[in-house]
Amino acid sequence: MHIQDIEYSDIRVEDNMCAAEVILSTNRGTTHCACSVPISSYNDLEGLRMALLQDAIRQIMRMPEYRRGIRRITLEADLHEIPLAA
Numbered sequence: 001m002h003i004q005d006i007e008y009s010d011i012r013v014e015d016n017m018c019a020a021e022v023i024l025s026t027n028r029g030t031t032h033c034a035c036s037v038p039i040s041s042y043n044d045l046e047g048l049r050m051a052l053l054q055d056a057i058r059q060i061m062r063m064p065e066y067r068r069g070i071r072r073i074t075l076e077a078d079l080h081e082i083p084l085a086a
Contacts, residue, residue: 001026001060004076008049016040018048022056033059 005025012019019036033056042048057073065071 001028001031001066001071002074002076006053008052011048013039018042018052020052022052024056024060031056031060035059 001024003024003026007023007025009021009023010019016039017036018039019034022033022035024031024033035052035055037048037051037055039048042051060066060073066073
């Protein structure tokens with residue numbers, strides 16, 4: 001999966017959790033992940049977005065083709081500063 005763009009939709013905060021839909025655009029289409037992270041660990045929106053993205057990547061990495069190393073996740077050049085794992 002080559003991620004070309006990342007969008008966040010429906011960001012909301014409830015009970016010390018931040019939840020959102022993380023939308024990953026690729027050359028083959030889009031992948032939507034329902035993500036949530038505890039807000040107590042982050043003090044700004046950018047930190048929360050990074051954590052939500054990492055939750056989306058974590059979910060994708062649980063798929064068999066990624067878990068077994070058959071497929072990999074790569075990022076578009078302008079997204080390279082984003083860490084793929086926590």
